[in-house]
Amino acid sequence: MTENILVGTASWTDKTLLESGRFYPPEANTPEARLRFYASQFPMAEIDSSYYGIPAPQVAQGWAERTPDGFVFNVKAFRLFTGHQTPPHVLHRDIQQALGPNPPKHLYYRDVPQEIRDELWRRFKEALAPLRLNGKLGAVHFQFAPWLIRNRDGLDHLEHCVEQMQDHLLSVEFRNKTWLDPERVAKTIDLESRLGVVHTVVDGPQGFANSVPPVWEVTHPALSVVRLHGRNAAAWNKKVEASSSRFDYWYSQAEIDQLVQPVEKLASQAAAVHVVFNTNFEDQGQVNARLMMRALQRPMSAA
Structure with missing residues (x-):
């Protein structure tokens, strides 16, 4: 049952993780050595840096070369998409110049000229190509903004992203309750199935406009994704300098054990399941991912 369940973390180089000194051995003191060590401990990872800026293809080639056969990366979609x-300074220099001398402090997708959007999509897919060619690209993860609601514009943008990323496996995570509230959840799951995208099961704080309940459904036969953000309600919408502070949470063994059975049920319905811990304050994600891996290896009756 557990052979098709891959457990990992969102990022492996978070500043607080490195500063804690608890995960990497002293000799793993370069980006290459850290990724090699991480890949010796876990079978998959989520790349979050691609959300903040589109990586160069040679960077992605390095990720592919530093990980063993069978290792899988999920890649987070660029924030503009x-x-x-999106601050203009994260864009490629030539694109910054194409925007003109006085761009706004923050760009939104609708503000960017069509030809520039098309070029950014092209460069994003170009950045993914080395992982894809090496058989190490899992899902391209679209975590939509909290203000993307389930209305005509939201539906159109979702379909637009799917169209732009044809021939790639997409996982979709909503951050607005309108997508998965009791009145709309069935329609949203049907929509994801129709579009051929992977529904993301979200474990996180509840009761906020930008939080969604965990909906344990499979919408694509190849993959199911579970992302665990912790349950730190006090910090969920707190303005902080580092995102890791919002996901400051240690899952207890009891909470991990409660997740085993629903994760295994997903694994009986999809070819693979990716369980991603986004609790990235210090070594929380790595510790909890190891607990999850051990819990999955126990007989179900003991979990």
Whole structure:
């Protein structure tokens, strides 16, 4: 049952993780050595840096070369595509110049000229190509902005992203309750199935406009994705300098054990399941990912 369940973390180079000194051995003191060590401990990882800026293809080639056969990366979609505000300085220099001398402090997708959007999509897919060619690209993860609601515009943008990323496996995570509230959840799951995207099961704080309940459904036969953000309600919408502070949470063994059975049920319905810990304050993600891996290896009756 557990052979098709891959457990990992969102990022492997978070500043607080490196500063803690608890995960990497002293000799793993370069980006290459850290990724090689990480890949010796876990079978998959989520690349979050691609949300903040489109990586160069040679960077992705390095990720492919530093990980063993069978290792899988999920890659987070660039923030402009998911509706988030994007400072122009994260764009390629020639694109910054094409925007003109006085661009706004923050760009939104609708503000960017069509030809520039098309070029950014092209460069993003070019950056993914080395992972794809090496058989190490899992899903391209679209975590949509909290203000993308389930209305005509939201539906159109979702379909637009799917169209732009044809021939790639997409996983979709919503951050607005309108997508998965009791009145709309069935329609959203049907929509994801129709579009051929992977529904993301979200474990996180509840009761906020930008939080969604965990909906344990499979919408694509190849993959199911579970992302665990912790349950730190006090910090969920707190303005912080580092995102790791919002996901400051240690899952207890009891909470891990409660997740085993629903994860295994997903694994009986999809060819693979990726369980991603986004609790990235210090070594929380790595510790909890190891607990999850051990829990999955126990007989179900003991979990």
